Amino acid sequence: VSRVGRRLSAELDLDSLVQDVTDAATALAGAQFGAFFAKGDDPRDDALTLLALSGVPRDAFASFPVPRDTDVFRATFTDKGVVRLADVTKDPRYGRNAPHRGMPPGHLRVASYLAVPVVSRSGDVLGGLLFGHPAPDMFTPRNEQLVVGLAAQAAVAIDNARLFEAAQRAREAAEEASRAKDEFLSVVSHELRTPLASMLNWLKVLQKGRPDDDSRFERAVASMERSTRIQVKLIDDLLDVSRIVSGRIRLDARPVVLSGVVRAAIDAIAPTAEAKGIRLEAAVDSNGVVVAGDPDRLQQVAWNLLSNAVKFTPAAGLVHVALDADDAAAHLVVRDTGRGIAADFLPHVFERFQQADAAATRAQSGIGLGLAIVRHLVEIHGGTVAVASAGEGTGTTFTVTLPLVS
Amino acid sequence: MRREDVTTHSGCVLIVEDDRDTRESLAALLEAEGYRVLEAEHGAVALDVLRRSPVCIILLDIFMPIMNGHAFIQEQRRDPALAGIPVVVMTADAAAAGDAARRGVAEAMTKPLDHDRLLEVVAHHC
Numbered sequence: 351v352s353r354v355g356r357r358l359s360a361e362l363d364l365d366s367l368v369q370d371v372t373d374a375a376t377a378l379a380g381a382q383f384g385a386f387f388a389k390g391d392d393p394r395d396d397a398l399t400l401l402a403l404s405g406v407p408r409d410a411f412a413s414f415p416v417p418r419d420t421d422v423f424r425a426t427f428t429d430k431g432v433v434r435l436a437d438v439t440k441d442p443r444y445g446r447n448a449p450h451r452g453m454p455p456g457h458l459r460v461a462s463y464l465a466v467p468v469v470s471r472s473g474d475v476l477g478g479l480l481f482g483h484p485a486p487d488m489f490t491p492r493n494e495q496l497v498v499g500l501a502a503q504a505a506v507a508i509d510n511a512r513l514f515e516a517a518q519r520a521r522e523a524a525e526e527a528s529r530a531k532d533e534f535l536s537v538v539s540h541e542l543r544t545p546l547a548s549m550l551n552w553l554k555v556l557q558k559g560r561p562d563d564d565s566r567f568e569r570a571v572a573s574m575e576r577s578t579r580i581q582v583k584l585i586d587d588l589l590d591v592s593r594i595v596s597g598r599i600r601l602d603a604r605p606v607v608l609s610g611v612v613r614a615a616i617d618a619i620a621p622t623a624e625a626k627g628i629r630l631e632a633a634v635d636s637n638g639v640v641v642a643g644d645p646d647r648l649q650q651v652a653w654n655l656l657s658n659a660v661k662f663t664p665a666a667g668l669v670h671v672a673l674d675a676d677d678a679a680a681h682l683v684v685r686d687t688g689r690g691i692a693a694d695f696l697p698h699v700f701e702r703f704q705q706a707d708a709a710a711t712r713a714q715s716g717i718g719l720g721l722a723i724v725r726h727l728v729e730i731h732g733g734t735v736a737v738a739s740a741g742e743g744t745g746t747t748f749t750v751t752l753p754l755v756s
Numbered sequence: 757m758r759r760e761d762v763t764t765h766s767g768c769v770l771i772v773e774d775d776r777d778t779r780e781s782l783a784a785l786l787e788a789e790g791y792r793v794l795e796a797e798h799g800a801v802a803l804d805v806l807r808r809s810p811v812c813i814i815l816l817d818i819f820m821p822i823m824n825g826h827a828f829i830q831e832q833r834r835d836p837a838l839a840g841i842p843v844v845v846m847t848a849d850a851a852a853a854g855d856a857a858r859r860g861v862a863e864a865m866t867k868p869l870d871h872d873r874l875l876e877v878v879a880h881h882c
Contacts, residue, residue, distance in 0.1 A: 536849050540819065543848035544775055547867035551781030554871050558788050566784060573777045 364511045369402040371504040372479065376404040378496040379464055380488060381481035385411070386468075388477035389427060398427065401477070406458065414454055420447040426465040426478035434494050437486040438463035462488035466501045470509050479504075534717070541584055541717050545577035587719045591702060594726045601644040601730060605755050608639045608648065608680050612673050615652035619660055627665035634673045639680045641752045643731045648752075651727050654720040655684040655748050661716070662746070663688030675754060679733075682750040690746055691739040699737050700725040728752070767812035767882025768792040772802040772828065773846070774820040778867070782815065789875060791882065799823030803831055806838050812882040815874075818847040818856065829859065842881045844874070 368386050376384030383405035387398045403411065421443035425433055435441050438460055445452040453460065460482035468476045479501055481489065552570040561567050593599045612634050623630040641648070652671075659669045667687040674681055691699060702722040728735045733752035739745065769791050773779040776797075783793040794809060796802035800823040802814070814832075818825035825845060832838045845856035848867040857864035863877050 536851060539850070540848040543867045544778060547848065547869060548775070548777035548781040550868040550871075551778065551785050555781065555784045555788050561784070561788070569780065570784065573781060577777055 364508065364515070365401070367504075367507055367511060369404075371500065371507075372402040372404045375466075375479050375497050375500050375504075376481060378500060379481045379493045380483070381405065381462075381464065382483045383410075383458065384479060384481045386477060386479055387427070389475060398477070410458060414457060422463070423465075423480075426467050426480065427475050429467060429469070429473075429475050431467065432494060432498060433463065433465040434489055434491075435463040436489075437461045438482075458482065459484040461486040464489040464494060464497065466494070466497050468501045468505045468508065470505050476505055476508050537717050538584075538588070542581065545581045545584075549574050549577045584717065587717065587723060590723050591719050594723065599647075599726070599730065601647060603643055604645075605640050606643050606645045606648055608641055608682070608752070609634050609637075609673055611645055611649045612652050612671065612682060615649050615656055616671060618653055619656040622657070623660045623669060626660060626663075628660055628663050629666075629668045630660075631668065631670045632672075634671065635675065639673060639675045640755045641680055641731070641733075642755050643752070647727050648731070651724050651750060652682065652684075654724045655682075655750070658720055659684050659686035659688065659746070659748075662686065678754060680752045680754055682752070683747060685745065685747040687745045690742045690744040691737065692742050693739075696737060696739060700735070724748075724750075767878075768794060768809065769878060769882065770794045770796065770802060770805060770811040770814045772796045772799060772814060772820070772825070773817040774798055775817070778817075782869075785871070786878070789878075791878065799825065799828030799831065802828060803835075803838075806832075806841070811841060813862075813878055814841055814843045815878075816843050816845050816861075818845060818849070818852045825856070826859075829856075829861070844877055 368388070372384050372386040383403065385400060385404070386402040388401045390397060390399070400411065422433065422438060422441060425431075425443075438444055439452065441463075462481075462483035462485060464481040466479045468478060470476050479497060481497070483489070552574050555561065556567075556570060561570070590599070613632075616630065616632050616634075620630055656669065656671065663669055663686045669687075670683075670685045672681075672683040672685075700721050702719060725735050728750055731752055733750060735751075736749045738747045738749070769786050771779055771782050771786075771793060773782065773795075774797050779795050779797070783795055786793050794805050794811060796805050798820040802816075803823075805811075806814075816825045816828060823831075825847070829843060832841070832843070842862035845853060845861050845864045846867055846869060847853050847856065847864075850866050853864040853866050862881070863873075865874065
């Protein structure tokens with residue numbers, strides 16, 4: 351037993367560990383066959399899983415359901431101690447439970463029966479070792495003692511293996527979070543430096559004197575202005591997300607005529623859409639669609655969705671904005687004919703720092719905060735935002751629903 | 757600018773950069789220094805340009821769509837006619853600049869660029 355025990359304490363791979371225990375215990379018990387049934391990690395779940403079999407091929411039991419709720423079997427997993435029976439079929443608990451009232455037809459013949467719970471340090475039943483023999487009266491107190499000793503060592507080993515697995519999962523989660531943070535910092539740094547790079551380049555050009563070429567001078571000024579605005583927007587988004595994370599976003603809430611907010615956002619994005627050769631269509635119901643909210647934040651929602659649509663729609667594409675309302679809610683729908691979103695990325699579009707493209711090859715700038723901000727702003731207004739796309743190349747539709755002021 | 761300030765250099769510089777503002781401002785800066793400048797918005801365009809026009813140095817961004825800077829360097833080194841052209845990697849990501857430096861490029865610079873250093877490196881090769 352102690353030789354097997356030493357081996358067990360070195361064994362951290364749960365599956366092979368359980369098989370080794372079952373094999374060793376079946377031999378020590380003098381059983382024809384043995385099985386290891388385990389409870390799940392969740393103590394509220396009493397389902398059992400057959401983890402290992404010894405002495406018989408697995409298909410000898412494959413057609414039987416795990417017998418979880420019979421009086422004989424259940425005792426082992428509810429901390430009732432060892433069950434050792436000279437002939438299980440003669441036990442008063444045997445055969446009392448539906449549907450089979452005993453072993454189901456085709457089951458290996460079992461007379462001698464020995465079941466030993468495997469109990470963790472903390473007193474939880476981790477599982478049970480069960481042994482059978484077709485002849486009666488095969489299991490002696492000495493067999494029982496050996497198997498109980500092995501079960502105790504197996505419990506320690508299983509505890510260790512589970513702790514090891516939990517530690518590994520925790521470490522992997524921490525490493526993943528750290529990778530995501532590094533990636534985010536790298537993207538933010540890149541996006542903040544890029545507009546600075548062109549501003550400083552133009553400044554260097556202008557320091558040498560005003561270019562003879564007027565168009566170059568105008569380009570320099572326009573580009574510097576664009577870069578400045580891009581950077582202001584980035585910093586605003588970062589500050590917003592920081593406020594969202596710490597729950598410090600304040601709404602200056604009042605009744606808002608939504609059509610005015612949506613029109614203002616459309617006016618703001620129109621020059622960008624035009625410059626990119628994108629048609630911008632609006633069907634905005636101007637009849638008093640009134641919601642309670644912060645007009646600046648609601649305009650930010652509309653603008654973020656529109657700018658996202660324009661960003662991911664190629665030249666000659668279409669961005670369509672619709673605002674209407676039913677009895678209870680206003681619906682703002684922004685639909686584009688752009689690149690669309692792959693099904694596996696759809697669930698993540700509203701998560702912070704998520705962009706469909708890897709940083710090294712992406713075609714679009716940005717730090718992946720716009721839609722996360724949209725979702726949060728909509729939700730603190732008591733609304734919802736949904737995304738739909740039939741896949742890449744098929745366009746995307748965002749729908750914001752906000753409760754009307756009654 | 758006053759014409760007499762402009763030194764004329766014989767060399768031609770290729771800028772490979774996807775961000776239009778960065779690319780055009782850098783081109784203007786180098787042209788103001790008297791260099792001829794060619795522009796490409798990603799690695800694949802750059803390879804096309806290089807096969808038509810000889811240049812004395814390549815200023816290369818790393819994060820670009822279609823063909824990024826790393827992929828471009830691989831392709832460039834595979835072509836004996838292009839492999840000898842010195843490459844200056846310019847990236848807004850310090851870690852990417854470090855990677856590039858380890859790949860044996862002529863110079864790896866972070867954006868915003870140190871203009872004095874950039875002009876020194878370009879003058880050395882052109």
